[in-house]
Each structure stands twice: as structure tokens, then as C-alpha cells.
Amino acid sequence: MEYLVTMTTHVPDGTSDAAVQDIRTREAAHSRELAAQGHLLRLWRPPLQPGEWRTLGLFAADDAEQLEEVLASMPLRIWRTDDVIPLSPHPSDPALTSS
Structure with missing residues (x-):
């Protein structure tokens, strides 16, 4: 499954x-x-x-739990919030219509 993730980072004031x-x-x-x-x-x-x-990141993971593990493993996560949108296949996706 693919996920579109908006990652917003806020570095705390005073960080060197x-x-x-x-x-x-x-x-x-x-x-x-x-x-x-x-x-x-x-x-x-x-x-x-x-x-x-x-x-903005396009991520692939088996499910939401695996995606959370992937996002949590990233160093900037300490200062970041993530908004996740699960993506589903669309009938006009090139991967689905290619012969």
C-alpha cells in the first residue's frame, strides 16, 4: 500500500x-x-x-503499523508531525492499465 505523508518539522528555539x-x-x-x-x-x-x-513523501508499507515504524525510525521525527493519507489504486493508474 502507498501513503502520501506531509511531514512538517518545527525545530525548537535555541537548538544549535x-x-x-x-x-x-x-x-x-x-x-x-x-x-x-x-x-x-x-x-x-x-x-x-x-x-x-x-x-511531502510517498511511502510504501504493508499497513499503517509498518508505516508508523518507518516514520518513527527517521531522525527528524523528534521535531516533526506527520499527516498520513492512505492511497488506493485508481482505475486509470498506469501500472493497472499497461499491457
């Missing part, structure tokens, strides 16, 4: 630049691992306001 960079570096490395495992299919970064971090 070094701490932010460390978490972002670990997040990038872990995202590559999730992609290699087939859980992270795509990331988008929409235009943002100053100080706002928002990412």
Missing part, C-alpha cells in the same frame, strides 16, 4: 546549528536506506516560508 545539521545529515542517510528498502518512493519539497520545513 550544529544539532540541526547533525539531525539533517542523519535524516538524509536514513532516507537513502529507506529508499533502498523500497519504503521511501519519492520526496517533494514545496516552496516554504522562512523557518518552515515541510516535505
